[in-house]
Amino acid sequence: MSTVLLYLFYFFTFYAFLPGLISRMFGFRVFKKGLSDRHVSLTFDDGPDPVYTPRLLDVLQRYGVKATFFVVGKHAEAHPEIVERMHREGHSIGIHNYLHRSNWLMRPKTVAKQVRMTAEAIERITGEKPKLYRPPWGVMNVFDFASRSRMQIVLWSMMAGDWRESTGAEKIGARLSKSLRGGQVYLLHDCGNTFGADIGAPKHTIAALEKFIPEALERGFSFVRVDELIQTTAKARAKREPGPLRKALVAAWLLWERCFHALFRLQSAVPGDPRSFLFYRITAYHGETIPLADGDALRAGDKIVELHMNNGLLYEFGRKSRSPLQLAIQLIRAMEKAMPALAASVFLRGDAKSVKAVVGTSMVNRGVEQFGFTVADLPRGFFSVATKLYLKCLLSVIHPQGKDRLDERAEMLVPKRIAISANEMLRRYGDIAGEVAATSVESTDGQPA
Structure with missing residues (x-):
């Protein structure tokens, strides 16, 4: 009882x-x-x-x-x-x-x-x-x-x-x-x-x-x-500047961001750069099967690159954005610049061949198909509800004008799962990734790659 x-x-x-x-x-x-x-x-x-x-x-x-x-x-x-x-x-x-x-x-x-x-x-x-x-x-x-x-x-x-x-x-x-x-x-x-x-x-x-x-x-x-x-x-x-409470919330959230990165050992897409837009970790996939754009499918147990956005940069984008639409455009542009660096960082790893796909959960998912991603709804259940609440709370806190700005185009801010196969990422970004990797090595040791 x-x-x-x-x-x-x-x-x-x-x-x-x-x-x-x-x-x-x-x-x-x-x-x-x-x-x-x-x-x-x-x-x-x-x-x-x-x-x-x-x-x-x-x-x-x-x-x-x-x-x-x-x-x-x-x-x-x-x-x-x-x-x-x-x-x-x-x-x-x-x-x-x-x-x-x-x-x-x-x-x-x-x-x-x-x-x-x-x-x-x-x-x-x-x-x-x-x-x-x-x-x-x-x-x-x-x-x-x-x-x-x-x-x-x-x-x-x-x-x-x-x-x-x-x-x-x-x-x-x-x-x-x-x-x-x-x-x-x-x-x-x-x-x-x-x-x-x-x-x-x-x-x-x-x-x-x-x-x-x-x-x-x-x-x-x-x-x-x-x-x-x-x-x-x-x-x-x-028209108002963020108040003391919101500033405190932002500071606390960004502190948690650093703790989260350390706890889960997230790596920057640009090695050594804490201001990289994308961070990631290698882990096993847990979830429903997701069809990928190249005809393959992602299944439970497959090794993936799990994507995480830099919430510090997200806050900066939010401060400069006049609407959720403009915020989405800035994030897509940042994604466009970050993908080759991510590909270079992943393909330089010794365990790169065992990675099946790159997967993330994002509220800003309009237009990511142009980068090779497949967009899928989150499976119904507690994880889906908790993720939606978490991400909406996050954007409400980090955006200077809070939830009112987000509500203007709320339909654009529905969290979904995005995925791209490792083969597709290599096909799209392999050549650029190689240039990025060479530049990274040259800037590190002063010698041509």
Whole structure:
């Protein structure tokens, strides 16, 4: 019995607790609060409700305020005319699962189905695909980070506690006013027909907003949709220098980089050069069979050259890049220069003939086919999920503007396995590698090779 409880503890910790902790403490893959002096966002969960949502829309329309609605798919299908009105009046519409159920209590496939069904319902009604997602109660599991990569997960910075009738309009309004500051993302509800909520609670929310909205407008604040606040925040962060915390994280990561190189005895593609773009080690391959471009295949147990990028240089590239696309271009150019040096370093080894292929796992894999690499999806499982989280955390830390820049072209940053056979590398880079090797020997001993 104790073993079963231990497994349940591990499952809950890694499937549910840690993802929620990471997202709330470090903001990984989520948007909670914006960077703005005067912009705030009102967000409403659980609707649409046939009684309260139209009343709420009337209030927002009266004051010219735009908001964001995270709708429950089943409710949206039941009241498409309300969703259509939200869209027509310029509000943003996001996903709140098809049924209001916790992601902790559903399998990843079930959560994916819930999101897909809600997205399809919203698109049928509005003609637009939703890009924002808020899981019920803000609860996420480990697969949400990876599987929701094309959607922005939105949490909140201020919760008014308006799902209970006992809270009352006066208390809700006081909480809203007290917390009024730029960048705030308010969590409110336009439907009380969900577990733990009171059916009549939204009437108090609407009454509170009748006083809060004009007060905030008089104080010089503007109400914007969450997607607009996200864009404003991204621009603000792009202008800021990295703060002390990010600098400390970068320094710690680069220190770990040196420890990692020493621990696994990584070798520079350019012997003796710590600023080489590529490092490697010789090891055995573990994984599914990968077809190679020359017709051969890489199988478990084959000896490979395992590639590793220089994260120090990656950080420098990130500082100079204005977008993930530009970062990808710089990395491809660096790869183009590094491949002949890598080939020279490998082919000069005494055990070069036993190497079957060169293999790496990279988030920047667009265009590597031009260097002879085969690109393959990571096999599903824990390694795939862990690798995606690891590499996204890495790029979030090393890029000066953090995750906002990366999210601009997130589809380009999906980790995949890249591989090139040793024979293909020799065919492509053998002649250049020989020149590189000769130059390396000459610069070392002063004599022609």
